[in-house]
Amino acid sequence: MRAVLVLLLALVLVGCTQAVPGRGVAADLRPPEPAVVPAVADADAAAAAVTAAVEDFWRTEFPASFGQPWEDIRTLLPASPGDGTPPCVQDLSEVADQAYYCPAADAVVWDAAGLVPDLFAQFGHVGVVVVLAHEIGHAVETRLGLDEAQARDPGAYPTILLEAMADCYTGVVVRQFADVPVPGLPIGTAERDAALRTLVGFRDPLGVAAGDEGAHGNAFDRVSAFRAGYDDGATRCAGMTVPERGFTQVRFGSAADQARAGDLPLRDLLAAIGVDAREWATELAGVAGWTAPPLTTGACPEAAAQGPARLCPAADPLAESAVDVDVPALAPLHTGLGDFAGATLVTGRYGLAALRAAGTPVEGAAAGHAAVCLSGAYAGQLLVAPVDFRLSPGDLDEAVQVLLADDWAARDAAGRADPAEHGYERVARYEDGLRGGPAVC
Incomplete structure (x- = not known):
């Protein structure tokens, strides 16, 4: 993600072209029943x-x-050393760590050894x-x-x-x-x-x-x-x-962005997202005289149940509060997944701040659902109308990975997540927000 500094990611590849209308909100998604039949052994x-x-x-x-x-x-052919050359390749080595379909031979071939x-x-x-x-x-x-x-x-x-x-x-x-x-x-x-x-x-x-x-x-x-x-x-x-x-992957926007694999240092990420997401949440809430709270570090350990990023408690929803980051807790995600993993958690908390200012409850399953969706909506507006910020290759992949890793993004302001939802539902809600905007959240 490029900003006035460049804000974004590290591992895989995502980019952005344009957002397209979604298929509808994932509000009724429910996971399948637990697997009950024994799995194959090898x-x-x-x-x-x-x-x-x-x-x-x-x-x-x-x-x-x-x-x-x-x-x-x-x-339908498992390919292993000593089996000869499979269809549509010159040598068995071409199949190493691969699976492929060859239309000319109507053959599905896979590397059975690796x-x-x-x-x-x-x-x-x-x-x-x-x-x-x-x-x-x-x-x-x-x-x-x-x-x-x-x-x-x-x-x-x-x-x-x-x-x-x-x-x-x-x-x-x-x-x-x-x-x-x-x-x-x-x-x-x-x-x-x-x-x-x-x-x-x-x-x-x-x-x-x-x-x-x-x-x-x-x-x-x-x-x-x-x-x-x-x-x-x-x-x-x-x-x-x-x-x-509406495919989202793009090239790097600059040599500097490519040199850092699309990632900002954590301190620079927090400085950048603390400005941009705060402005976005202020506009999202649409409440006269209200400005979204600043991004702080270590300001409200009592909200630790929300995860590495938290919406600090506030008795008055219009009072100055904070969106807070536990830097030691966020750092492993930043290093392991990339900068937009942390940005995904932070922007969801800013979504909750906007909801609270507008008088919408920020506790309960619906609030957690909305937090994930609004985090996607934040990313979506960077796709279609980037100003100072834009997504770098890998950013959205980092969002997917952090949504699959844990339920932090889906926790409400009390630190509770809907127990009926899992990684699939979180990714679905994020995509709905990205493609459909805040209105679907």
């Missing part, structure tokens, strides 16, 4: 179960959604579900004629759009597995959040722009596409377009 079993179950799903879903029969994929075991170790069976369902999602695209459509009009079907569609079809599959459990592949709340973390791990490198050849998407855009399929189904995926997606 990576190879997971891959075999996933490919069988995903293709079996499309045998029913494809004709139901698109009015065409499903044609079974010709080759990639799949690593996914299984890090994310469990759902990591394998996400990667292989994504590749089978490309086979869905081929059966819908998108290979020919891309050849006719590459501008309408850039790589990043086809990747978003495949992420979307992955969301469709995960939703099906959550609703109708598959033996060995349970999908509950924890697995659904792990699915999002898997996508975060496959984001583009920092500095890749949405229009670049071969771009696959930053973490925010990939998670957003997954959510579209999870919430709305396969026909939503097939109808995706570049304008509808």
Whole structure:
């Protein structure tokens, strides 16, 4: 994020082009029931179960959604040393740490010796579900004629759009597995959040722009596409377009921003966000004579239950209070995820300050929901109308990661979060605010 100083991020890649209207507020989201069926024991079993179950799903879903029969994929191939050369590559080494779909051979191939075991170790069976369902999602695209459509009009079907569609079809599959459990592949709340973390791990490198050849998407855009399929189904995926997606990743705006990987030092971040978010909250509240409180450090330890960023108590909602940061608690997030992780928590507290000034309760589940959504709305206005501030590559990815890491952003002014909501819901509310603005919060 660039500001008068440049404010932003560090790890993955996100940027911004324009915001697009959202699909509606996530107010009625509820997590799936906890997983109750035992999971497969190892990576190879997971891959075999996933490919069988995903293709079996499309045998029913494809004709139901698109009015065409499903044609079974010709080759589903685990690639390991000694197995020979897989389709569409020159050497087995090209498959290392990869999974791919080759339309010419109608083949889904995956690295069974490295990639799949690593996914299984890090994310469990759902990591394998996400990667292989994504590749089978490309086979869905081929059966819908998108290979020919891309050849006719590459501008309408850039790589990043086809990747978003495949992420979307992955969301469709995960939703099906959550609703109708598959033996060995349970999908509950924890697995659904792990699915999002898997996508975060496959984001583009920092500095890749949405229009670049071969771009696959930053973490925010990939998670957003997954959510579209999870919430709305396969026909939503097939109808995706570049304008509808509003891809958010951008290049670095300056050499200085690139040199620091989009991140400000923590002290500079707090100075910058303390000015910009305060002005934003003051305007958001729309209360004559009220100015949002200053950003302080260590001013109200009694509000520690809210997390690293807090809205300090105030007997009078119009009295001078503070949005406060516990610097030692925020520093690991800043170092580990990037500067916009902390900015996400701080701007949510400023959202609560604006609500309190306007007479809206800042305790209870609805207040926590609004805090997350308003943090997204703050980021959204930086996308569409940046003045002194703008997002750097990676900022929105950092927001996604901190929302998945803990419920700090969703805690109300008493430090309580809605126990019925988890990472998926927090990311959904953030996206709704980003795309729809404060009115949807």
